[in-house]
Amino acid sequence: MKHKPNHDISKEHAAYLKSIRKREVFISAMRYLILLALIGLWEVFAATGILDPFIFSSPSRIVSTLVRLYSNGELFGHIGITLFETVVGFLLGTTLGTLVAIILWWSKTLCRIFDPYLVVLNALPKIALGPILIVWFGAGVESIIVMALLISLVVTVMSVLAGFQEITGEKQLLMRTLGASKLQIFSMVVFPASLPTIMSALKISVGMSWVGVIVGEYLVSEAGLGYLIVYGGQVFKLDLVMTSIVVLCVLAALMYYAVAFLEKKLTLRRSHA
């Protein structure tokens, strides 16, 4: 509920509002402070030799590595490949996952038949399938995308299906009394009602796609951020490893916020009050 600004608020209320604002300012200030302190301490420790920059790298070395990667044109190439694999894996995983969830919601019998398969697939560390994927799809982008897809797929199926099943029987009963077909019940009630659940499933599956892509790149790639990390580790260039991780952090956060933004847009109407 949004209240209209009230101009004659009481003193207590003004104090209360002020205390809320103060807390908000404090929280964001602390967030930045911690980040700055970590970077600062890291830099100082590395410069004074408390941390060996060869093993621990340092913020300034990360920045110079970043500049070097940018100026020789490699940076966006690697980012592009990793981002492409993640986005494709994520979109395929969530689309297929939602479709499978719809089919399993539709038929209770199918749902029961496939339940143990889902449980086992969910419990299985998908990374174990890596070698098989390489043999089947080749040592390239395809294998990486399939890995990302697999990791996000099962999670999506399970959480979206749980979302569909949460929608009460009474809402469906109401639709049946209106003479609705199963398709109408799904498209007019079950799907829109579980949209919030689907959106939070997407947020989980974004993270899962990143895991899939990086693991995939560890196994097979010649390019991408995962490749840079593995390569950097093998040739003992910790600057490269740290730089790639920092870039990865930024990208993963951006993609998460993009999905969160989408969620807000889509669910805005129902919280509009």
Add this chain to the structure above:
Amino acid sequence: MEKIPLVTVEGVCLTYHEPTAETKAIDHLSFHIGRGEFVSIVGPSGCGKTSILSMLAGLMAPSEGSIRIRSTKRPGYMLQHDHLLDWRTIEGNIMLALEVKHIATEENCAYALRLLDTYGLSEFRYHYPRQLSGGMRQKVALIRTLAASPELLLLDEPFSALDYQTRLRIADEIHTILRAEGKTAVLVTHDIAEAISMSDRVLVFSNRPATLKTEHRILLSCNDATPLERRNSPEFKDYFDMIWKELDSYET
């Protein structure tokens, strides 16, 4: 009321099958409901009152016997909770039945909006359900049901989720609306006073398996008054005591 009844229920039996048991819920139940009548069904809890509504709504078929509704329109059904869809505006909600049946013609939509206007909710047309109080939401649910112009309305304890005061007020309003629109209604409730105050007739069901135990034609000195006023008529208490005793004899 000696014309052809709108609803005829004849020798209806219903048996539920579960893996561990077979339950006879309804046993040779017969009654009829005339056009424009308001009939309440009361009975001990779990006696199959809701099952009979589900069968009247066509959601379930009786195991034996027949149910005949002489109307081309599907009966309207109101549940305990309004189940308004929170992502649709009030307007979107009342159009739901029309959309489901693909009959959202200009004329039908205008009728739904007119109902909204007549019953004092037009200012909430573009609001969302969460902005409305429980009583108003239940009124919207009624308008959603009426939008498809059913002749028969099935009310499954539609007031029991409301607080007492709202409940009395909404019962009054809904009763008035149903009368004004000339609808036939079957109300299932466990509230004896509510049943007497709203109905022309009260059917008392027995314990499971449900049969029709007794039937009371409610004749009060102020028969045309609203349910709230009817509660004050001198005969009200007699009906109440009579039905109370009948139901009480089932509680062990």
